[in-house]
Amino acid sequence: MEERKSNTLLMDKLMELNEVEIKxxxxxxxxxxxxxxxxxxxxxxxxxxxxxxxxxxxxxALEDYEETYQEMKGKYEEQxxxxxEQYQTLFMNIYLELQEAECNQKIxxxxxxxxxxxxxxxxxxxxxxxxxxxxxxxxxxLQKKRNYDVIIEECENELEKCAIQMEKKVNSxxxxxxxxxxxxxxxxxxxxxxxxxxxxxxxxxxKAYVIEPMKVELEMLETKLPDVxxxxxxxxxxxxxxxxxxxxETNQVFEQMI
Amino acid sequence: xxxxxxxxxxxxxxxxxxxxxxxxxxxLNDEExxxxxxxxxxxxxxx
Numbered sequence: 001m002e003e004r005k006s007n008t009l010l011m012d013k014l015m016e017l018n019e020v021e022i023k024x025x026x027x028x029x030x031x032x033x034x035x036x037x038x039x040x041x042x043x044x045x046x047x048x049x050x051x052x053x054x055x056x057x058x059x060x061a062l063e064d065y066e067e068t069y070q071e072m073k074g075k076y077e078e079q080x081x082x083x084x085e086q087y088q089t090l091f092m093n094i095y096l097e098l099q100e101a102e103c104n105q106k107i108x109x110x111x112x113x114x115x116x117x118x119x120x121x122x123x124x125x126x127x128x129x130x131x132x133x134x135x136x137x138x139x140x141x142l143q144k145k146r147n148y149d150v151i152i153e154e155c156e157n158e159l160e161k162c163a164i165q166m167e168k169k170v171n172s173x174x175x176x177x178x179x180x181x182x183x184x185x186x187x188x189x190x191x192x193x194x195x196x197x198x199x200x201x202x203x204x205x206x207k208a209y210v211i212e213p214m215k216v217e218l219e220m221l222e223t224k225l226p227d228v229x230x231x232x233x234x235x236x237x238x239x240x241x242x243x244x245x246x247x248x249e250t251n252q253v254f255e256q257m258i
Numbered sequence: 259x260x261x262x263x264x265x266x267x268x269x270x271x272x273x274x275x276x277x278x279x280x281x282x283x284x285x286l287n288d289e290e291x292x293x294x295x296x297x298x299x300x301x302x303x304x305x
Contacts, residue, residue, distance in 0.1 A: 009300060010297070010300050017293045017294065017297065023262045023264070023286055024283065024290060026262050026271060027262070027271060027279055029260065030271035030272060030274070031276060034275075034276045038276070112305075116304055139305075142301060
């Protein structure tokens with residue numbers, strides 16, 4: 001009676017753990033998606049704001065540059081998306097490894113319980129060899145469970161790191177445009193002088209100091225992106241290999257123990 | 259849209275701000291630690 005109660009309790013707790021882990025996975029994925037959306041929105045907004053302010057500074061009508069700007073903005077969005085998608089792939093890979101590790105840990109616990117029950121059954125029969133065998137299995141399952149604790153923690157840490165790295169990488173590649181805006185408060189005389197200067201050179205300066213640098217930056221990013229993508233792909237492969245290795249070693253330890 | 263049931267209420271995750279999601283995650287982390295401790299206790303008692 002007592003044994004059945006403890007069996008039910010363990011299974012209940014495993015189910016409870018499973019539910020919490022599923023909820024956690026969904027929340028982690030939602031946080032990651034929000035972070036991605038936030039980064040994208042912030043970068044695009046800063047690009048728009050910078051362009052508008054620069055156009056205002058050089059007295060240029062935005063409509064005159066609509067087509068050029070939309071083309072550059074589209075390219076910028078595309079490049080930004082490429083980087084974010086790489087991090088999403090990394091996130092998904094870690095996420096899948098985490099789910100598999102959590103699942104394997106539950107199997108180890110269930111096998112531990114099964115071995116405990118069998119050992120209990122054969123205790124009366126005084127089969128020493130079998131009792132020893134199941135004692136080893138019980139220890140091996142426990143060790144497997146403990147090893148999966150470490151793998152799960154590693155995956156969770158990597159998931160957290162993934163969002164932080166994504167933000168850092170995007171900020172290093174796509175610098176905040178607002179910070180480049182340099183507008184000083186000037187008096188009425190200064191404003192008049194600016195108007196006169198802009199009347200003669202506003203268009204050429206706007207093209208030289210705003211449009212051209214943006215184009216150059218986009219081209220530079222275009223050449224940098226394959227390297228960034230390659231290094232990201234390498235990172236994904238390395239992470240998956242590291243976790244697969246840890247899982248293989250866990251299984252090896254288990255096999256050696258039984 | 260992904261949703262979860264928390265304290266008996268259905269929550270649409272996509273509609274929540276990031277800070278709220280972080281609060282929910284922290285709550286779930288605490289729940290997870292608690293359940294894992296209970297499982298470890300059962301394992302220790304019976305081994």
